[in-house]
Amino acid sequence: MKRTKIKAVLNMAASPGEVFVQGWVRTKRDAKDFSFIELNDGSCLANIQVIAANDLAEYRQVEKLTTGSAAGVTGTLVASPGKGQKWEIQATAVDVISIAPENYPLQKKRHTDEFLRSIAHLRPRTNKYGAAFRIRSRMAQAIHAFYLDKGFYYLHSPLITGSDCEGAGEMFRVTDLDPADVQKQGRMDFSRDFFGQEANLTVSGQLSAEMFALSLGDVYTFSPTFRAENSNTRRHAAEFWMLEPEMAFCDLDGNMDHAEELVKYLVGHAMDHCREDLDLFMRFVDKDLGQRLETLVSKPFARLSYTDAVEILKKCGKTFEYPVEYGIDLQSEHERFLAEEHFKTPVFVTDYPRQIKPFYMRMNDDGQTVAAMDLLVPGIGELIGGSQREERLSVLEARMDEIGLDKDPYWWYLDSRRFGTVPHAGFGMGFERFLMMITGISNIRDVIAFPRTPGSIDF
RNA sequence: UCCCCAGUAGCUCAGUUGGCAGAGCGAGUGGCUGUUAACCACUAAGUCCGCGGUUCAAGUCCGUGCUGGGGAGCCA
Incomplete structure (x- = not known):
């Protein structure tokens, strides 16, 4: 049968x-x-x-x-x-x-997340983790459904990249040099390395995605990314998945419209298709989850400029550990205040001072701020970071010079601004952070099957 | 990397002023029962995280290391 x-x-x-x-x-x-x-x-x-x-x-x-x-x-x-x-x-x-013998570690009782993390190979057999990973699977498929429907193409950007690009945090080195030889020579001779030069695991597929947006129109990458930062927090992992749409003929407003539509679609999709699993999280993990998700799909996200955000923070009467002043990057406590206390919805903060943002973001007419946008979400912090990209070759080169970036390795990136450049925009969304938001799970290690964090690579 | 907290039975924890190592749950055995994290009884189960120190005596006090958690920074 x-x-x-x-x-x-x-x-x-x-x-x-x-x-x-x-x-x-x-x-x-x-x-x-x-x-x-x-x-x-x-x-x-x-x-x-x-x-x-x-x-x-x-x-x-x-x-x-x-x-x-x-x-x-x-x-x-x-x-x-x-x-x-x-x-x-x-x-x-x-x-x-x-027959499972009597030392089967999962008991007919509640276990702590910390204990279950130590038996990550068995935890998907529990209600909570079974639900979490069914939702994770469904959300990954929903991302593809969303973009298929919108006529985007799915780009497989490389996971191994040349050393000098991307510039978003510490990278993991990729090499096949023999450590014994390196010790003997006292240095790493990259000319003899596998690729003939330094190579690393990618921290972002954005630059690749830009090239393809300027070819196929609308594209997205959705793949693992790697950060060698020694971050020990519940919101960081060394290996995580990132969604990065990139759209030609798109400005900052179009970028935000798209991000908001995406988040609302995914949350709605989960509510429609993962009801039973989601109910478990609403009842046992986060009592406010149902209300939060409802707000997420029904209310428009707030939008304001960095300048206005600084004004709100200065006038709010709250004393912060890090005092607010124009020019500083917003700290966790500031982001939390804006999303959780002031607006009580996700909030886009736009047009940051150029000094605190990367070179590829488009310079605004004021010459001081760039067309950046971060989406801050209650309980999570920064879920999405993106921008309109600088499409003007001379402005882009001036920015790279300003921050002392060697232009040679970016020859291909700059080519895209030489040949048929157009306004374009995109963003990155941390997939695990999205899953934390939608399940109420508070530690990123619990939405990743076998999490990789500093000092921990079991399983 | 910095700050704070924790580490005792398989799991979750208690352990008083430094003086014999404890409970609940789980497991095993037996009983009862259309049961729902079943119920009742009994039994077994310990490197008190490691190392060093103070003391007649350390789970308890001191130092140090490791591991885990929370917060910060960095970021997604």
């Missing part, structure tokens, strides 16, 4: 008679003449309740089933007389696939 996923079984409107399911035992309760087995196959949050009577030929084996064991069940799908479930299976045959 063909296996049916438990999700499909539970969603059946009428009993088809006999069904065959396979999964892992979450818990077993023995009665006098039979056992209740809660079986879960990961297809959905809910378990199917199996009734295994003691006249089954293999009941001896059934009695040995422990939490974590694997089994296949054939039986009749019947309406459950008990409370808490619509359907249950009256087993006619139970195939015990494997």
Whole structure:
């Protein structure tokens, strides 16, 4: 008989008679003449309740089933007389696939996130992490659906890049030089390295995406990125996924419109398609989550300039650890105040002083600020960072000179401004930060299957 | 990298003034029961994070290291 996923079984409107399911035992309760087995196959949050009577030929084996064991069940799908479930299976045959011994680490009780992190290979078998990673999968697919519908092309930007580009934080070096030789010579001879020069893991696909936006029109990259920063916080990982759309013939306003539409689409998609899993987070992880997501899809995001943001922060009467003044970058406490206390919605802050933003952002007419935008979200901080790009060759070169950037390695990037340059814009969204926002999970390590952070690369 | 907190049974934790190592849950065994994180009884289970020091005596005090968590910086 063909296996049916438990999700499909539970969603059946009428009993088809006999069904065959396979999964892992979450818990077993023995009665006098039979056992209740809660079986879960990961297809959905809910378990199917199996009734295994003691006249089954293999009941001896059934009695040995422990939490974590694997089994296949054939039986009749019947309406459950008990409370808490619509359907249950009256087993006619139970195939015990494997027995989990008594030292199975997942118990029938709540575990802390810290403990589950130490058994990251088993935690997807829990309700919370099963739900988190089903939502993660669904959201990744929703990103592609969103862009397919909008006529964007999906660009696979390289993960190994030349050393000098991108300029967004510390990079991981990629080399196949023998450490013993390096020690002997006292230096790394990159001319003899694999690529004949320094190479690193990418920190952003943006520059590649710009080249393709100026060719295919609208593109996005969605891929792993790497940062060798020694950041020990609940919002940082060494390996994370980033979504980076890049749009030709687009300005800063179009960029923000797009970002807002994207976030609202993804949240709405989750509410439509991940209801059961999302409910778990609303009930047990973050009581305010439901209200927050509702606000997220229904209310327009606030938009204001950096200059206005500084004014608000100065006048708000709150004393900050880092005093606010024009020219400084906004600190976490400032971002949190704006998003969580002042606007109580996500807020775009635009037009930052050029000194605190990278070279590729487009210079505004005032000659002081650039067409940047950050999206600050309650509870998360910066979810999106983007800008209109500087499309004017002379202005771009002047900026690179101003900050002392060697233009030679960027010859190909500058070429795009020589040949048919047009206004264009884009942004990056940290995928894990988005998942934290949508689930209420407060530590980035808990939305990544096997997280990589400073000093930690188990699994 | 800096600041703060923590590390005791499989898990979550308590441990008084420095004086015999404890509970709940989980697990095992038995019982009961159309049960829902089932219930009742019994049993087993410890490198008190490592190293060094003070002391007649250290889970407890001091130093140091490691690991984990929270915050900051950096950023997505």
